Amino acid sequence: MSDDKDKKDAAKAPGKMAKLGKIIAMVVGVLLLLGGGVGAGLYAASSGLLGSGHGGGHESAAENHPGPKLVPKSEQKRPGDGAEDSGHGGGGEEHADSGEAKDNAGMPTPIGDGGERYASNYYELPKDFTSNLRDSVHVVQVGLAVSTPYDDTVIRNLKTNDLAVRSAILLTLGDTTEEQVFTSEGKRQVQRKLVNAINEVLRQKEGFGGIANVYFTNFVVQ
Structure with missing residues (x-):
């Protein structure tokens, strides 16, 4: 009986390893996607692609509405x-x-x-x-x-x-x-x-x- 059990366990081992490998691959894939999204967001924000309430908008408005100028x-x-x-x-x-x-x-x-x-x-x-x-x-x-x-x-x-x-x-x-x-x-x-x-x-x-x-x-x- 012991030999039969060992043979069954040995037969199941590759299947368990395969399932575990799939789970690890899925987790790694999710992390890569999340990391890529955050990285893309940071890049877009730093390059000015994303709007900001305190960024270039004020500079642009200041350029379009300069203060009074002295007239020579x-x-x-x-x-x-x-x-x-x-x-x-x-x-x-x-x-x-x-x-x-x-x-x-x-x-x-x-x-x-x-x-x-x-x-x-x-x-x-x-x-x-x-x-x-x-x-x-x-x-x-x-x-x-x-x-x-x-x-x-x-x-x-x-x-x-x-x-x-x-x-x-x-x-x-x-x-x-x-x-x-x-x-x-x-x-x-x-x-x-x-x-x-x-x-x-x-x-x-x-x-x-x-x-x-x-x-x-x-x-x-x-």
């Missing part, structure tokens, strides 16, 4: 050059030593008798502004224009955020005193406050200010 005086638009209503005027303010957009608006730096290095892009705000003066029975009505040494991007930002800008201007005028509106120095103080108020709105909405000066086109106190 030599490229200033003059009356009769076909300039639009927001075209460049005369007497620009300098804000940086390079062509990169740096938000130093409101701090013009003269460069001597040769004039300013950068052009001024002028824009007149539509409609006058009317506001009560602080702690006063008087009312002030002003017309405003602004200038920027940057390209039309700043003017477009100003137009896009017109409502927010107008609100900031009215708040600033409402905080103005009688002493300020009746003296030249007081009016210059109001101008500086308006520059800061407008730039603050543009920085909040667009990430960049760019307004250098505010000018009164109309100024009436009643």
Whole structure:
């Protein structure tokens, strides 16, 4: 009986080995497939084939939407050059030593008798502004224009955020005193406050200010 059992076990052994070999081959095949998929995914991600929320998309968007650029005086638009209503005027303010957009608006730096290095892009705000003066029975009505040494991007930002800008201007005028509106120095103080108020709105909405000066086109106190 022992010899018969040994013979049966010996006959079954090759079959067991064959099954075991098939199982091992299947496991190895699955591992290879998984490894290949992970490797392909890593390669695709590293080569930029797969989209990423923090990758080239932002770089591409930045390239397509560059910030405002300073306009050299030599490229200033003059009356009769076909300039639009927001075209460049005369007497620009300098804000940086390079062509990169740096938000130093409101701090013009003269460069001597040769004039300013950068052009001024002028824009007149539509409609006058009317506001009560602080702690006063008087009312002030002003017309405003602004200038920027940057390209039309700043003017477009100003137009896009017109409502927010107008609100900031009215708040600033409402905080103005009688002493300020009746003296030249007081009016210059109001101008500086308006520059800061407008730039603050543009920085909040667009990430960049760019307004250098505010000018009164109309100024009436009643």
